[in-house]
Each structure stands twice: as structure tokens, then as C-alpha cells.
Amino acid sequence: MIATVREMSEQTTQRIKVLIAKVGLDGHERGAKVVVHALKNAGMEVVYTGLHQTPEEVARAAMQEDVDVVGLSVLSGAHVVLAQAVAQQLRERGMEDVLLMIGGTILQRDVPALRAAGFQGVFGVGSTLGEIVAFVRSGTQHPAVS
Numbered sequence: 001m002i003a004t005v006r007e008m009s010e011q012t013t014q015r016i017k018v019l020i021a022k023v024g025l026d027g028h029e030r031g032a033k034v035v036v037h038a039l040k041n042a043g044m045e046v047v048y049t050g051l052h053q054t055p056e057e058v059a060r061a062a063m064q065e066d067v068d069v070v071g072l073s074v075l076s077g078a079h080v081v082l083a084q085a086v087a088q089q090l091r092e093r094g095m096e097d098v099l100l101m102i103g104g105t106i107l108q109r110d111v112p113a114l115r116a117a118g119f120q121g122v123f124g125v126g127s128t129l130g131e132i133v134a135f136v137r138s139g140t141q142h143p144a145v146s
Contacts, residue, residue: 016136018069021049021058023082026104032073035103038129039136055082059089062098069136071121074104080113087117099139103127 020036022029029051039046047065049058062070070090074082083102090098101121102114114122121135 015043015045016069017045017047017065017067018071018136019047019049019058019062019065019067020071020073021053021061021086022051022073023053023055023058023086024074024076024078025052026074026076026078027051028075029073031075031103035071035073035129035132038133042133042137044136055085055089058086059093059095062090062095063093067098069099069101071100071132072102072104072119074102074106077105079104079106080110080117083114083119084117087119099136101132101135103132 018039020032020039022032032048036046036048047061047067049061053061058070058072070086072079072083072086079102087100090096090100099121100117100119101123102119103123106114106122106124108124111122121132123132
């Protein structure tokens with residue numbers, strides 16, 4: 001999928017489709033909404049699931065919407081467990097090729113576990129909207145920011 005996302009970004013006729021989700025009990029969505037807005041402004045089609053989604057709901061929405069990228073926004077501190085659960089649900093649905101990214105309050109020590117779960121884009125505090133847009137367009141691994 002990474003090559004496909006890169007190829008899609010080079011074609012003007014096909015838009016990259018991104019799903020942004022708030023998983024778990026985290027009730028802070030301002031950052032997620034800002035990212036949604038930035039991706040839309042960059043010409044991408046974006047689906048926002050809203051608050052309090054389960055990993056199963058995120059994977060189901062990703063499949064139904066046929067997305068290229070799934071992004072999680074987590075500020076609750078449960079990002080590793082939630083990311084692993086979402087990745088597992090996507091694999092169970094045959095969506096291993098979806099590009100995964102996560103942002104929020106992420107500690108540097110958690111980055112290896114997130115990468116192992118399949119999240120190539122890890123955006124901690126201090127990440128810019130430009131970095132997120134560039135990551136989605138390129139489909140390559142992003143150096144994690146702590």
C-alpha cells in the first residue's frame with residue numbers, strides 16, 4: 001500500500017482517502033479535527049469517526065470506506081494498547097496494506113511498540129501539520145517526535 005499511496009499522491013485524478021479516529025475514552029478531539037482540516041486542505045478525502053470508537057468500529061469503518069490510510073489520535077495514554085488492537089482488527093479484515101499513523105501524547109519509549117504494531121507515522125507533541133500531510137503523501141516512515 002505504501003507504494004500505492006505514493007503513486008496516488010502523484011496522480012491528480014485519484015485522491016488519497018484517510019480515516020481519522022478517536023479510539024477509547026479520550027474525549028479531546030481538537031487535534032484530530034485540526035488534522036482532518038489540514039488533510040482536506042491538502043486535497044485528500046477524509047472520514048472522521050468521532051469520539052469513543054472501539055478498535056472494531058475503526059476497522060469496520062476503514063473497510064466500509066475503503067481507505068488508504070488510518071490515523072489514530074490518542075491523548076489518554078492508552079495509545080500502545082489501542083494501536084495494537086486497531087492494527088489487529090485491520091489484519092483480521094485483510095487490510096494489512098493500509099498505511100497507519102498515530103498522533104497525540106506519545107512517549108519516545110512507546111515508539112518501538114507502535115512501529116512493531118505497524119504504525120509507520122508516529123506524531124508526538126511538536127509535530128507539524130506539514131509533517132503529517134507529507135507523511136500521508138509519501139507513505140514512508142516518519143521519524144517519531146517526542
